[in-house]
Amino acid sequence: MRLLLLLLCVATTAVAQGRILVDTIHSKAIAGNAIGDTPNREVFVYTPPSYDRTPNRRFPVLYLLHGFTSHPREWLDGSYQGLDLQQTMDSLWRVDAGEYLVVMPSADNAMGGTFYVNSAAFGKWEEFVADELVRFIDARYRTRPERLSRGLAGQSMGGFGALYLAQKHGELFGSVYAMSPCCTAMVGELAASSDVWRYVRDTTTVTPPAMAVSVRIARAMTAAFGAPYDTPNTWSQFLPTDLLAKDATGMKRSCAVVIEYGLDDAITSVSLGSRAFADELARAKIPFRLDVFAGDHTNRTRQRFEQRVLPFFAQQFSGVAPNGNCLP
Template sequence: MKRFLVLLSGLLSIVTLGSPSATAQGRIVVETLHSSALQGNRIGDTPDRKITIHLPASYDRDPARRYPVVYLLHGATSDPKEWLDGTYQGMDLGADLDRLAAEYIVVMPMADNRFGGSFYVNSTAFGRWEDFVAKELVRFIDTRFRTLPARQSRGLAGQSMGGFGALYLAGRHPETFGHVYAMSPCCLGFVGDLAMESGRWRQEPRGWLRAMAAAFAPGNGREPSIESPPLPFVAASDGRMREVAVVARAWRNYLPLNRLMRDPSPYRRLCSISLDAGLQDEIPSVTLGATAFSRELGRAGIAHTFVAFTGTHTDHTRERFEASVLPFFARVLAAQDPNKGSGLLLFPSRCE
């Protein structure tokens, strides 16, 4: 595995996108997508979702050219504008893409709600977010913009809850997305603060955990409570924690680590996989979950990269985007881009 990753790194280093130009600037487009998948959700959330799109500088200059696409999913209680307005260490994603001369389109859907996030799954409470991203949004972008409409030319990335969504959706739809990068992905499995023994389950769920519980609540013929959604673990009369089987089973159907352990074949179909996590992340399940996910990929013989960096949940967001995430997609998408004309395919066996 190590020899493969070293060889892969060497191959990736020879792929270039061209020389950045100080004057070459892409542009931001904001669209609204009316979603049938989100209509009728139980919290009354609007099915009209704002979509922020960054088009590369060459998009308007070369009207015959088609482009790869990266779908970028934000975290809980977040908004795509935070990647553009300096919220993360002064980061301006559009300017970073311009400096890199990135020849791919970036699509950022707005997935926030009054619970703080959708978790990008089909939910009885929040609507069919999996269908929205993997079907409606991809179809909308392929219809409206000049894309390369193949999985080899589609990437999926996300941060925190978005990292969860990226790994979940990539594993559910390897026929749609070929490449995935998860930044500090939350909630991958029952580890750390999400383990049954954790004291977190003895408290009323708040914030992202409440959103997660509402999103994952099982549909069993009875509508579960949205305001106080069921939890997978509860305290028994003797004070010990016990598993609520029907709820825990529903959660495991969503948790990417459990899905990978049960069946690694969808992840084996992906062209490339990368993930990272901060060693000082305030949420223990993030680093433990990402480490466990990487370990299970290794056990399944699935090539990937995992970086455990010095930092917390968001204090290195700008650095990770600039040094890792954006260059990652520049390399892997360029390697599959017929516009390059090199014939070089870095993942021929997994990207057919």
């Protein structure tokens, strides 16, 4: 009998799976944007195996923001070294890590991405994520509707968005993990002296292939921020490093801050910006972790998700990780 019960338990564990649900939110915050982008936004939601089995249980939520020219599906369809976030999350549950929901909004647009800020060109994306999306998820799913049970993570442009939103909305999100965050400061290919800006200004000249991605990102940032990069005080309202230098209040409420980047990342604003942001955290006496790994912008994505990012939030939400700097 004991052997039979054990086999039944193993079988149940082996087949237990979470689900990926796809919702569509009609966003008033995004409606009426200048580029005519649809206000009907897809949101992918992972629910863990016990979500359907335990109807009275509430769960923490990780809000996961994708990168430039990307889409939430890429975390599910194997685009990153075979990563299937659903399977990875289910595996975490099998080793007794804490279960939580993962919410992945689609922020792609005709210019490649929104940068998750309020913008006349792209719509009020900060408002969409921090207000409409959080309220929608808390109303539709059984969440723990408090900031200690909400986390932010993102990759590249999503890393930018995670750091930006964590600072602007410390009352909502308790912890943040930025994966290879781009564009957090005017450094590297975004420095004022960079040739990138010459091609941003002169749209009639063919951009050299080696600079094409950087120029496209810079043009999208210019549209999102509503002014050229050298307009006084405009970009500093959005760049996470500048925001932190001016007022660290929001980030000081964070229970945990992690930034990571690959040593071989060809987007130089990632490494330089990450270190600049870390320097500002240190200056503000905010505890943080800066992880550097062997890899480029995306070629360790699956490994980082499986071994670092997702287990990190399981610890944060379960209370295993120390939260000595977590202010109310």
